[in-house]
Amino acid sequence: MKRREFLQVAAAASAGVVATTPSVHASESVTRFRMAFAPHFGMFASSAGDDLVDQLKFAADQGFTAWEDNLMRDRSVADQERVAAAMQQLDMKMGVISALRGIKKAVSFAGDNAKERDIIVQALRDVVPVAKRVNATHMTVVCGLSDPKLPRDYQTANAIDLLKRCCDVVEPHGLVMVLEPLNSKKNHPGMFLSESPHAYQICKAVGRPSCKILFDIYHQQITEGNLIPNIDLCWDEIGYFQCGDNPGRKEPGTGEIHYGNVFQHLADAGYDGIVGMEHGNSKPGVAGEQAVIDAYRSVDPA
């Protein structure tokens, strides 16, 4: 029980957050996870139903203390406000929302097309009110496709220059863009940013507190492996983690990554941020959702 909080879920339920559907029931009490693992909408839909707040409530009942949502900027203002209010009452932290969803494949930070670069800056301006509305402090930025016409060093310079412009937009609001290297071997061929040292070089050159790395352990296992040493090497520029096992991109324990050791390393190094569960469930239905919860119990750091 050391360093863990004991959550009286009944208190949150009585605060009136929860729409009472038959599929949702608050347990008497639950031990909160030590690490701020963040599920996403849909992950517990068989157990909790389709309603967004019911899903948050179900996750809180299981001891989760955070959430993330790549689709947030496309949700209605009413849903954004409802989710934010529920999370506040459930004492859950909002993790990343996606800053550039919908335009990330069309536009690249690496290219030199002035019009496309202005579109990115405008997209950042547009997402600021969404982030504030849902109490998100971190936003995923995917740097898009590489530009085969340009040597990589010019692309890197272009990305650094554009990121500085984006920092000018988000930094006054206390927001952090986290740049996510994506693997090109399995999921995202042709991306400009795949390697953690490259992300580190870019963040160092941008030199702003609003531009950090999103180290997705799943993507980096595929791209470069050697996870713990590579995390240590770029530690001071990492702003956020996501996870998923490999192969398959499902919950911890379904693949080759020793998540117990990796998460213990993050905790021992003092990481107290969110770890986004950006993966699917290995099995369907309620049993599959319970398997996800059990998997995280078994890798939560001591």
Ligand SMILES: O=C(O)C(=O)CO
């Ligand atoms: O698109 C992906 O694979 C991502 O990890 C985005 O966050």
